[in-house]
Amino acid sequence: MPPSRQISHVPLPDGFDPDLANADLLPVPPEKRDWSWINMATVWMGMVHNIVVYEAASGLMALGFSAWQSLGVVAVAYGVLFLAMWFNARPGTKYGIPFCVLIRSSFGPTGAQLPVLLRGFCAVFWFSVQSYAAAQAVDAIMSTLSATWAGWTVAFLGMQIKTWLAMAIVWTLHGWITSHGVHRIRNFELIAGPLVILAGLTATIWALRVGHGLGPLFSQPSKLHGAAFWNAFALGVTGMIGMWATFAVNIPDLSRFVRTQRDQVVGQAIGLPLTALIFTPMGIITTSATILMFGRPIWNPVELLLALNHPVITVLGGLTILLATLSVNVVANIMPAAYDLINLAPRRLDFIKAGRLVLALGVLFVPWLWFDRADGIYRILTIISSLLGPVTGVMLADYYVVRRQNIAVDDLYRRDGRYAGARGWGHGGVSAMLIGGAVAASGFVIPALAPVSALSWFVGVVIGGGVYIALARGRRAVADGTSAAVT
Template identity: 75%
Template sequence: MADTTPAGYDPGLYNADLAPVPPARRDWTWLNMATVWMGMVHNIVVYEAAAGLMALGFSAWECLEVVAVAYIVLFLAMWFNARAGTRYGIPFCVLIRSAFGPSGAQVPVLLRGFCAIFWFSVQSYAATQAVDAILSTLISGWGSLDISFLGMRAHMWLAMALIWALHAWIAGHGVHRIRNFELVAGPLVIAIGLLATIWALRVGHGPGPLFAQPSRLHGGAFWSAFALGVTGMIGIWATFAVNIPDLSRFVRSERDQVIGQAIGLPVTALVFTPMGIITTSATMILFGRPIWNPVELLLTLNHPVITVLGGATLVLATLSVNVVANIMPAAYDLMNLMPRRLNFDRASSLVLVLGVFFVPWMWFDDAASIYQVLNVVGGLLGPVTGIMLADFYLVRRQMLDIPALYRRGDHYDGRGGWNPPALVAFAAGGVLASAGQFLPALSGISALSWFVGVATGAGIYLALSPRQLPERVNESVSPSGA
């Protein structure tokens, strides 16, 4: 790659894809932001999350209450954390240098990148199952390709290769083409979901037996499970609460990002969750048991047209969430690690390669492991969210010296590139929030791990950080397009 680093900037901290987006190129509207979120919220993991809530003992209506609280909290966290991206046009991996220092920032950036690749792998394998179902329907003898390699059969390897190729094709068209893809994919997925819901309402002659199922939780047990459910739902998107500037940097105004996220996040989630519950209710009537896995449902219905169209919808839903929520942030995080060697295209290709090494087929059906990962992720990324909010709003007072974020030895450098208050707050918050996963005596913390992480990270960071900005930062701030 040709070196286009501006004079005075460190080439180890800068490349064209990490540079602030100029105001003229911040052209995403509230509609773009809303459809991006529509595409992300409609995915297999979120669809099946309602099953996890009902397994805890909630009624269908209580599930909606849990979802409402979780997504409103997420919306508020993302609204405030997105502001720096919209105001300054910088991605998460650059913004985080303000709190952690240019070298210290690699710690949360690598954690976020790991999580993004993990979720890319999980979502892609779910889509692989859908592709396998489609090809088994269309091609006689497809399932007979049963030679096993590294724990997975040949026909699944071929289906996975096709899914990986589709991701590469979409991501290879760049960020602005991704926006156009989501403009179609998000509304299309919800339209197909509505058709499935109408079918389910006809089968069940109403919402179905799941909505008639009473709650099994009361008193203290209810509130304990409620906290656990809210934290689990937040855990699905805890990674994005951190790196929302990766998207908001392309939005033309604060108003657009707020309206777009309000429509695309809590509103869409509250529409999508009952869709999943109603559709699963219909499976209880037809098959005598609830089927929450959409791929299993397609195979059980055993109708070629439904399998092909339904499978294609699942693939589209997975592509829409993976490209924006996982490949894009992971690519930025990898670029931040090696800006001189990686641009967006190279980094996104590397994400695809690394995703294979997570071998999701080895543990995909182990729901307990996935939920444990969710809780640990929420516990570790909660402090990062708290530190970012405390740094931008209370320590920096929403004023950033953008050129200094791309230089070493400046006032964001801390001690040799590491800012001790952020590192101490991150470590303490992560340990406290995750302690319940490993120490039975502290298991109650697990129900509020993300909240504990946010509060601890923010509190310790504020206690250790100076209250006043250096005078030169205030004088040099000139946010572009603010």
């Protein structure tokens, strides 16, 4: 296809392969990197406040942790995530490039498609599940406001007609927010993040009044002691990291728009671990109040709204859930999936077209079959951790150890550049990812290695990064030996 017919309508620099670049994949010029630490913080605030994170405390307490121990698990998990995202975000801010381009330095332009496809699959999956949660909230709102809506209970393809309509509303809202690209997303998050915090604080104040304090969940003792505690602690931390393991690899998709390294680290510190440590007790306190009101804990926010059975609360609470879901989905799921799709077909897709394709693919993931199967979702989280941990390890090892924080950016857009490797398969990234993933996931197949799977993300990072460094040094030794022989 001639350059004039490229989807970006922007001339590419000399030597850039049109199958590897378009306007959305090119480096963001320094003068256009206008995100401050406030933007980065509000983006994370919007992402951390979602139904899956809200319900995560219930999963930890189901393992036997006390409420205070659950907060300890959250603190450790998000502390580790912050460090991983801080370091992995740095090249994005330095060079203004997205994840799908940065990863070519370790995987090559062809090999990079493997982790990109894996990340894209995860993004579409979570977009689908989160959107279905928002559709339930919309259904609750509309059923409260309209008896006609509530009566549309005829099923079609495994779901009621009214739920299909609710999904259509949610999908349309996602499409509107992403219809003007990254800048509209930034402005939306600037409003949505703080609003969701305000709504959460309101619910917490209500719960404190109902429970006359922190409530019964905070007085529940731990059921874990000794080795059982530490095993569960490792599993809990890994599971929490699994919720964001996908974003640990593609954080450059956001950091490429940030003005300085200071802005990205301060914004992430405020928006990620700090917000998580505030939001998690909100969920525990609110759920404590449900024990006093209904005799059982209700962790699902939509179920809680229906149980309260108050029109005003249902509408306002449902709108809050919808806002929170839109906030996390557009940044954590649609945005990375769109870049990943652009990376597959830069001649045909730009950000807006790719975003629409994500919306369509989300329906094909049939989220109504997944949402009520928590055990399956958590198993997928653990598997994702074991596969994406090695990718994170390879990226960190490549940038900080092998490349020493220096990348020839132009070569990332060429199939004959220094990062091409053998026929586009890079310099060991694929091998390191597969070996690290196999070791991290070994406990799912071999019962005796179950403790390895409890730490799958950590094992994957260490093994993936270590193998990649070993392969890089091996190639360097061979190259040095060849040079000496020739001399």
